Amino acid sequence: MEGASTGIASVELHGRAFVGFISANELEQAIGRVAKELQVKYADKRPLFLGVLNGAYFFAAKLLERLDLECELTFVKVASYHGTSSSGSVTQLIGLNEKIEGRHVVVLEDIVDTGGTIAHVMDSLSDRHVASVSVATLLFKPEAYKQQFPIEHVAVRVPDRFVVGSGLDYDGLGRNLPGIFILNEPTHEPV
Numbered sequence: 470m471e472g473a474s475t476g477i478a479s480v481e482l483h484g485r486a487f488v489g490f491i492s493a494n495e496l497e498q499a500i501g502r503v504a505k506e507l508q509v510k511y512a513d514k515r516p517l518f519l520g521v522l523n524g525a526y527f528f529a530a531k532l533l534e535r536l537d538l539e540c541e542l543t544f545v546k547v548a549s550y551h552g553t554s555s556s557g558s559v560t561q562l563i564g565l566n567e568k569i570e571g572r573h574v575v576v577l578e579d580i581v582d583t584g585g586t587i588a589h590v591m592d593s594l595s596d597r598h599v600a601s602v603s604v605a606t607l608l609f610k611p612e613a614y615k616q617q618f619p620i621e622h623v624a625v626r627v628p629d630r631f632v633v634g635s636g637l638d639y640d641g642l643g644r645n646l647p648g649i650f651i652l653n654e655p656t657h658e659p660v
């Protein structure tokens with residue numbers, strides 16, 4: 470790791486080079502803007518924040534410390550099972566034990582890429598009679614997004630490149646890096 474004015478300039482994870490892209494300070498400011506949006510929208514609604522593990526732990530912590538409103542937070546995991554039937558894979562939300570009927574739910578993601586994950590979460594919530602549901606994400610790749618559902622609350626839009634840091638990992642490593650680092654290779658595929 471090498472020092473730079475905003476923190477770390479570059480880092481190697483599993484032998485691949487990532488370079489500093491968004492400083493921790495910029496990210497905090499962007500999260501503050503999302504907090505302000507939510508503060509207005511959910512005043513008196515006692516929202517239930519639903520963080521998608523593992524990556525959303527960082528965004529959830531930073532966002533909620535900026536929110537001055539009555540709210541709750543819980544975390545879920547998205548798990549896919551490949552059944553033996555022809556129906557293909559089945560996706561389940563693990564860990565959702567709260568009674569969410571009638572609640573204003575805000576799904577918290579680390580990054581929305583193609584939107585496949587968020588679509589699964591929406592599917593799982595569709596028969597739960599929530600009062601409303603919206604998505605807040607730390608990072609959004611608009612060029613990669615393929616779903617219709619609007620991603621209403623975005624801290625930072627990023628290009629269609631692989632990034633790590635602030636909760637996001639590359640094969641387990643890099644979640645603890647402050648700010649966001651981008652893979653220094655021309656690829657459009659998650660690595």
Ligand code: 5GP
Pocket residue numbers: 524578579580581582583584585586587630631632633637638639659
């Ligand atoms: P989606 O289902 O929207 O295509 O992708 C969402 C999931 O893919 C994210 O929750 C994350 O786990 C992973 N992902 C997509 N793009 C990136 C990226 O640039 N970096 C990292 N670390 N994970 C990513």
Ligand code: MG
Pocket residue numbers: 521522523524525579580586
């Ligand atoms: Mg994720």
